[in-house]
Amino acid sequence: MPTLYYATGACSLAPHIVLEWIGAPYEAVRIQYGSKELRAINPAGAVPTLREDDGWTLTQAGAILDYLAHKHPEAGLRGGEGLRAEAEARRWSAFFTSDVHAAFWPIFMPYRYTTDESDAARQAVVEAGHKLVAKQFAFLDRHLEGREYILEGGRSVIDAYAFPMIRWAAKLLPGGLSAYPQVKALHDRIAADPAVQTVLAREEGG
Ligand SMILES: N[C@@H](CCC(=O)N[C@@H](CS)C(=O)NCC(=O)O)C(=O)O
Numbered sequence: 001m002p003t004l005y006y007a008t009g010a011c012s013l014a015p016h017i018v019l020e021w022i023g024a025p026y027e028a029v030r031i032q033y034g035s036k037e038l039r040a041i042n043p044a045g046a047v048p049t050l051r052e053d054d055g056w057t058l059t060q061a062g063a064i065l066d067y068l069a070h071k072h073p074e075a076g077l078r079g080g081e082g083l084r085a086e087a088e089a090r091r092w093s094a095f096f097t098s099d100v101h102a103a104f105w106p107i108f109m110p111y112r113y114t115t116d117e118s119d120a121a122r123q124a125v126v127e128a129g130h131k132l133v134a135k136q137f138a139f140l141d142r143h144l145e146g147r148e149y150i151l152e153g154g155r156s157v158i159d160a161y162a163f164p165m166i167r168w169a170a171k172l173l174p175g176g177l178s179a180y181p182q183v184k185a186l187h188d189r190i191a192a193d194p195a196v197q198t199v200l201a202r203e204e205g206g
Pocket residue numbers: 010011012033034045046047048059060061062097101
């Protein structure tokens with residue numbers, strides 16, 4: 001049975017949702033990122049970290065999502081089949097890892113992006129992060145016009161990947177999701193899913 005190490009509200013929410021969608025037994029362990037306990041499993045000290053029973057451990061959200069989608073083809077979470085569908089899935093996974101997730105770093109951890117310790121300098125970094133996130137969300141919003149899910153083949157691990165980032169944007173962008181109606185619709189579609197509500201209740205519960 002796989003064990004997922006997650007932190008509440010982090011990007012690890014994506015594989016947490018996917019494991020619930022798959023419906024096979026798994027264990028979810030809440031852990032503090034950067035902790036000694038987590039670094040013993042994943043030297044980067046980051047979530048998500050997935051560990052199989054034989055000790056094999058996989059990190060990087062995009063790789064974990066791809067692994068789960070292929071480990072459980074019966075769950076139909078690959079977003080389509082064939083060379084181009086798989087290429088599209090990898091393209092969007094890269095988009096969320098490299099363009100969207102990375103755009104949030106200056107907002108979450110401005111001190112990593114400036115050596116100037118003043119509040120004004122850090123605030124400027126946060127605002128630059130808002131602009132970067134807004135750019136990526138405008139792109140995603142356009143893509144979602146006329147679509148229910150991100151990939152052509154229907155609901156996939158990529159929608160789960162988007163979900164925690166959409167929640168961050170709703171909370172952190174000055175206008176929330178108001179400028180991104182298609183993204184908001186995707187959010188609402190995913191949030192209405194009972195499996196997603198189960199996972200959110202577990203992550204947010206005491
Ligand atoms: N590229 C990694 C990033 C993982 C990551 O940094 N996760 C955050 C939570 S969303 C974390 O654990 N941060 C701890 C840190 O940066 O020290 C992935 O996509 O899995």
